[in-house]
Structure formats: C-alpha cells, structure tokens
Ligand SMILES: CC[C@@H](C(=O)O)C(=O)SCCNC(=O)CCNC(=O)[C@H](O)C(C)(C)COP(=O)(O)OP(=O)(O)OC[C@H]1O[C@@H](n2cnc3c(N)ncnc32)[C@H](O)[C@@H]1OP(=O)(O)O
C-alpha cells in the first residue's frame with residue numbers, strides 16, 4: 001500500500017460487542033427474560049474460532065455472546081480470570097481486511113494471526129489489547145453484495 005492509501009484508512013461502523021459467557025443458554029435466557037430482547041439467534045458453533053456464539057439483535061447493533069468451544073478456545077483464559085463472564089471485545093467494520101491489517105501493522109499494532117472467517121461470514125482479524133488501550137479489537141470486513149453496496 002502507498003503512504004497515501006495508508007493515510008486515507010478510515011474505521012467503519014461498530015458492528016458488535018463481544019461478551020464471553022460460561023453458559024450461552026443461561027446468557028440467552030438473561031437477555032430474553034430479564035432484558036426483554038425478542039430477537040436472539042440460535043447458538044451455533046464456529047469450531048475454527050473455538051467458540052459457540054449467538055447474536056442478541058438490537059436496533060442499534062449486536063451483542064455477540066461467545067462460549068468457549070474446545071480445549072484451545074481463545075476465551076478459556078479470559079473466563080478463568082472472569083468466571084462470571086464479561087465484555088471481551090469490540091468489533092469494527094473495515095472495507096478491506098487485508099488493507100486494514102497492513103495499515104495496522106504499519107502503525108505498530110500486533111495483529112493476531114491471519115484473517116479468518118468470522119461469525120458473520122466475512123473475514124476478521126484481532127488486534128492485541130496491549131496495543132489498543134487494554135481493549136481486544138476485532139476488525140471485520142463489511143458485507144458487500146455483488147453490486148458493491150454495503151448491506
Ligand atoms: C464468533 C467469532 C468471532 C466473530 O466473528 O465475531 C469472534 O469474535 S471470536 C472471539 C474470540 N477470539 C479471539 O479472542 C481471538 C483473538 N484472541 C487472542 O488471540 C487471545 O485471546 C489474546 C487476546 C492474544 C489473549 O491471549 P491469552 O492467551 O488469553 O493471553 P494472556 O492471558 O496472556 O493475555 C495477554 C494480555 O492481554 C490481556 N487480555 C487478554 N484477553 C483480553 C481481552 N479480551 N480484553 C482485554 N485484555 C485482554 C490479558 O489480561 C493480558 O494482559 P497483561 O496481564 O497486562 O499482559
């Protein structure tokens with residue numbers, strides 16, 4: 001990427017807040033029965049990311065509930081430190097994940113691994129919380145249809 005392209009990088013809208021939970025069914029019951037959310041997706045497993053997830057859908061965006069899946073889940077240690085669960089990451093959309101990764105690396109951020117398919121079916125990468133004010137940041141490529149319009 002050229003210096004001009006790097007300088008032009010702009011973060012897109014916030015997509016979701018990730019919340020790590022020890023038991024996803026209990027967490028869904030909480031958002032449905034206590035918080036009064038009607039639209040909550042059924043839990044699904046994303047084995048390559050080591051999580052079972054469900055979306056709490058709100059007019060303003062999504063809360064992404066994540067429960068560990070498998071022995072090497074990246075959220076196991078977090079739940080050891082926070083046994084009741086807690087806010088785990090914030091996710092922002094970007095236009096092109098590979099460009100965003102390059103820009104972040106150029107700006108000295110530790111990008112955690114290569115882009116992988118996330119729960120929304122597009123590529124995601126994570127930035128180390130130690131470089132991002134103590135917050136684990138997920139970057140997610142926006143949904144684009146073949147007409148090039150974000151949906
Ligand atoms: C549903 C799929 C997908 C989507 O499409 O939306 C997801 O969201 S999957 C979400 C789960 N996946 C990931 O988190 C992948 C990226 N994460 C990692 O690579 C690691 O979890 C990590 C961030 C590098 C931490 O690794 P870990 O082995 O747990 O490291 P440490 O325990 O040694 O922690 C190092 C350092 O970082 C602090 N930390 C860890 N996790 C978080 C966090 N979630 N938020 C803020 N800070 C965090 C930890 O406290 C340590 O700090 P220091 O002690 O100060 O060094």
Ligand SMILES: [Co+2]
Pocket residue numbers: 016018064089091138
């Ligand atoms: Co996420």
